[in-house]
Amino acid sequence: GDSVTQMEGPVTLSEEACLTINCTYTATGYPSLFWYVQYPGEGLQLLLKATKADDKGSNKGFEATYRKETTSFHLEKGSVQVSDSAVYFCALSDRGGTSGSRLTFGEGTQLTVNP
Amino acid sequence: DTGVSQDPRHKITKRGQNVTFRCDPISEHNRLYWYRQTLGQGPEFLTYFQNEAQLEKSRLLSDRFSAERPKGSFSTLEIQRTEQGDSAMYLCASSPFGTSGSYEQYFGPGTRLTVT
Numbered sequence: 531g532d533s534v535t536q537m538e539g540p541v542t543l544s545e546e547a548c549l550t551i552n553c554t555y556t557a558t559g560y561p562s563l564f565w566y567v568q569y570p571g572e573g574l575q576l577l578l579k580a581t582k583a584d585d586k587g588s589n590k591g592f593e594a595t596y597r598k599e600t601t602s603f604h605l606e607k608g609s610v611q612v613s614d615s616a617v618y619f620c621a622l623s624d625r626g627g628t629s630g631s632r633l634t635f636g637e638g639t640q641l642t643v644n645p
Numbered sequence: 646d647t648g649v650s651q652d653p654r655h656k657i658t659k660r661g662q663n664v665t666f667r668c669d670p671i672s673e674h675n676r677l678y679w680y681r682q683t684l685g686q687g688p689e690f691l692t693y694f695q696n697e698a699q700l701e702k703s704r705l706l707s708d709r710f711s712a713e714r715p716k717g718s719f720s721t722l723e724i725q726r727t728e729q730g731d732s733a734m735y736l737c738a739s740s741p742f743g744t745s746g747s748y749e750q751y752f753g754p755g756t757r758l759t760v761t
Contacts, residue, residue: 534687564749573649574688574736574752619687632678632701633738633750635687 532557532624536636543610543643551605551639553620561622563596563603568617610643649753651737657759658727665723666756670739677720678750679712680736681705688736694720695742727760
């Protein structure tokens with residue numbers, strides 16, 4: 531079945547450091563890929579998405595590129611802020627973006643940014 | 646657009662009791678999803694509806710769990726004879742559905758269930 535694997539956490543960085551959270555997936559067909567963020571005490575929020583190979587999703591300074599050849603969707607940010615402290619989840623939609631179906635999530639990566 | 650809402654936000658119950666949660670999706674969204682999230686894990690899919698039809702159920706959804714969406718608007722998730730292993734955050738999400746484009750899911754704040 532479909533699965534998503536994220537790098538083990540937690541990750542602790544200093545403000546303005548570079549961030550990379552690795553995400554790889556296994557899926558049949560051509561899934562859509564997502565990054566969700568969960569701030570303390572809040573629900574999941576969509577951070578960015580990509581629906582086909584080589585697409586780059588971006589939002590709030592975060593980026594991720596859909597790499598079909600390596601089945602990866604790594605999350606990157608050039609300069610993190612204290613306000614980026616949260617749990618980040620990589621996810622895939624198994625039927626692709628046009629039909630929309632269940633999401634399969636990774637285990638999440640806790641990011642803490644210190645001033 | 647008030648977003649996806651869930652009620653209650655927290656529920657503490659004793660083992661063996663029945664509980665029911667409610668989810669109100671974004672009004673124009675015809676797909677509604679339920680997920681379960683345990684501490685330190687990512688959400689796991691339980692079931693989803695398109696309008697009032699329940700289209701898919703996970704093997705995680707045992708016979709003690711039932712979900713309904715009677716008029717294609719709000720949905721309820723009932724757990725009968727609760728067990729301590731049912732303690733988790735129950736998340737609801739909604740999305741539009743159509744023939745083109747990508748339809749991301751919007752999540753509610755969740756209902757945290759504690760079974761004592």
